[in-house]
Amino acid sequence: MSLRPKKPAARHGLRGNCAGTTDGKMSTTNCPPIVRCNDHAFYLDLDGTLAEIVARPEQAMISAGMRGLITQLAAQTSGAVAIVSGRALADVDRVLHPLHLPVAGSHGQELRGAGPTDQGSARDGIDDDALHRITTFAARLGLLAERKPGSVALHYRSAPQHVAASRALIDSLVARDDRYRAIHGKMVSELALRACDKGTAIAALSKVAPFAGRVPVMIGDDVTDEDGFRMAQALGGLGIKIGTGPTDASHRLASVAALSDWLAALLCAQK
Numbered sequence: 294m295s296l297r298p299k300k301p302a303a304r305h306g307l308r309g310n311c312a313g314t315t316d317g318k319m320s321t322t323n324c325p326p327i328v329r330c331n332d333h334a335f336y337l338d339l340d341g342t343l344a345e346i347v348a349r350p351e352q353a354m355i356s357a358g359m360r361g362l363i364t365q366l367a368a369q370t371s372g373a374v375a376i377v378s379g380r381a382l383a384d385v386d387r388v389l390h391p392l393h394l395p396v397a398g399s400h401g402q403e404l405r406g407a408g409p410t411d412q413g414s415a416r417d418g419i420d421d422d423a424l425h426r427i428t429t430f431a432a433r434l435g436l437l438a439e440r441k442p443g444s445v446a447l448h449y450r451s452a453p454q455h456v457a458a459s460r461a462l463i464d465s466l467v468a469r470d471d472r473y474r475a476i477h478g479k480m481v482s483e484l485a486l487r488a489c490d491k492g493t494a495i496a497a498l499s500k501v502a503p504f505a506g507r508v509p510v511m512i513g514d515d516v517t518d519e520d521g522f523r524m525a526q527a528l529g530g531l532g533i534k535i536g537t538g539p540t541d542a543s544h545r546l547a548s549v550a551a552l553s554d555w556l557a558a559l560l561c562a563q564k
């Protein structure tokens with residue numbers, strides 16, 4: 294599969310905020326091309342990509358504008374749009390409601406394809422002792438422990454002074470059990486089963502309709518999206534990093550608003 298952009302994004306009036314560099318300065322390089330919907334599949338991260346980062350996970354919202362763009366994108370791609378999130382699948386459905394899309398939840402531990410009867414599958418196996426240690430640690434320091442299939446997230450956004458202790462707890466649990474991996478994301482440290490990640494989720498979805506045979510485009514903002522960028526690019530597609538920070542993604546957009554502009558330009562170009 295080859296990537297042949299219809300038109301450079303810069304010609305679509307993207308307000309000069311479509312790209313950035315790894316040192317955090319925005320520039321006009323690495324702007325993603327305006328790709329065709331009829332031969333691409335889109336894998337979209339949620340928090341920090343479709344929704345702005347907010348104080349607490351349950352407060353996250355997708356704007357009406359972004360919801361409309363995703364709806365149009367799904368229509369233009371014959372349904373080849375999946376949400377690939379660190380959130381539990383049921384939580385993704387809650388945030389996206391009434392949109393109901395294929396979802397990889399809990400960093401790839403849960404997978405629901407596009408079939409009307411596909412109910413999704415989930416892995417589990419976080420042991421009770423590890424769970425107990427994380428929840429008691431969170432309760433003692435006033436942090437938030439978020440239980441998900443195949444992972445537990447320890448949120449310290451409300452008390453960032455506990456970043457080092459939070460990371461150390463998760464790292465210590467990983468060190469004693471090789472089934473686990475640590476994910477240190479935006480104001481969160483997670484204990485997750487090693488078996489899956491966003492890259493394995495994209496690889497699995499890429500084998501089935503309506504994703505199969507399409508060029509994958511992975512869009513995300515955080516460290517766990519890097520597995521997705523690498524997989525999409527290995528499959529001949531592209532990765533788009535939202536915001537600043539080091540990345541293996543081939544392209545970059547400055548913000549959730551810049552993604553919204555790019556999607557609008559892309560949808561406009563299909564007509």
Ligand SMILES: O=P(O)(O)OC[C@H]1O[C@H](O[C@H]2O[C@H](CO)[C@@H](O)[C@H](O)[C@H]2O)[C@H](O)[C@@H](O)[C@@H]1O
Nearest residue numbers: 339340346347348349350378379380479480481
């Ligand atoms: O892969 P994603 O869809 O980006 O999910 C990553 C994590 O997102 C949520 O936490 C993050 O967003 C919260 C709301 O903006 C924010 O308060 C928190 O600090 C962020 O880490 C979610 O709660 C996690 O389960 C996801 O892993």
